[in-house]
Amino acid sequence: MTLKVxxxxxxxxxxxxxxxxxxxxAERLAAGGAAVTTVDWGALDLPLYHGDLEAAGLPTGALALRRLLAEHDALFVSTPEYNAFVPPLLVNAFDWVSRVPASDGLPQGLATTAGKVAGLVSASPGPLGGLRSLGALRGFLGATIGLLVVPEHYALGQADKALADGATLDARQDAGLQRVVDAVLRTGRALQAARGA
Ligand SMILES: Cc1cc2nc3c(=O)[nH]c(=O)nc-3n(C[C@H](O)[C@H](O)[C@H](O)COP(=O)(O)O)c2cc1C
Structure with missing residues (x-):
């Protein structure tokens, strides 16, 4: 079965x-045979988490993101680094998902992420490429959210130059990204095979 990322x-x-x-x-995952969906944050209603908002009813974005996670086998994240940490956009999104109860024929939010494969990369204009955020994100998405984060990751430094209009990744940058893409495809497919999917 085609791996959905x-x-x-x-x-x-x-x-x-x-x-x-x-x-x-996304291009590389698709070239490797995966079916790829990219999250459109602008289309998701995900206000900053607040218990009073939750009590008034979950935002539609929380339910939509839970559905997206349920419908895919693996996740691939490219993250900025904010003060050596994970940006609030990601923390907030997964905090909301963690609060979605089993509903609409789908499991509880964290049950949709449990054991699914994730690959992490980062990009920053700085020399370290956001590397410090990757450790924090690995801990959050792995230990807490329950994703199986592959050991490979890649931080793209001076990303403003590497990703400028018309620029191309050099051989080292190219290989760094591809290593994470390949790990997600390989591990995702191994899990599919183990499940008999
Ligand atoms: C609040 C804030 C904190 C930041 N902290 C870091 C940092 O710790 N390390 C770093 O490399 N860049 C840091 N930056 C710069 C970001 O890497 C840069 O703005 C980057 O372009 C953001 O990612 P984006 O282009 O995908 O939006 C920070 C930016 C903001 C707004």
Missing amino acids: LVMSGSARRASLNRRFAAFA
């Missing part, structure tokens, strides 16, 4: 470097 940028900014890097990853 949900691709996500940790930045919704129009000119986001991570949106561009996520688009590169």
Whole structure:
């Protein structure tokens, strides 16, 4: 069965470097035979988590994101680094998903992520490429959200140059991204085979 991969940028900014890097990853995942969907943050109603909002009814974006996660086998994230940490967009999105109860024929939010494969990359104009955010994101999405994060990751430094209009990744950058893409495809397919899917 075709592996379905949900691709996500940790930045919704129009000119986001991570949106561009996520688009590169999406192309490679598709070239590797995966069916790829990219999260459109602008289409998801995901206000900053607040218990009073939750009590008034879950935002439609929380339910939509839970559905997207349920419908895919794997996740691929390109994240910015904010003060050496994960940007609030991602934390907030998964916080909402974690609050979605079993409903609409789908399991509870965290049950839709449990044991699914995830690959992480980051991009930053800085020299470290957002590397510090990757450790924090790995802990959050792995230990807490329950995704199986592949060991490979890649931080693209000086991403403003590497991802400028008309620029191409150099051989080292290319190989770094491809290593994570290949790990997600390989691990996702191994899990599919183990489940007999
Ligand atoms: C609140 C904030 C904190 C930031 N902290 C870091 C940081 O710790 N390390 C880093 O490399 N870049 C940092 N940056 C710069 C981002 O890497 C840069 O704005 C990047 O372009 C954001 O990703 P995007 O282009 O995908 O939106 C920070 C930016 C913001 C707005």
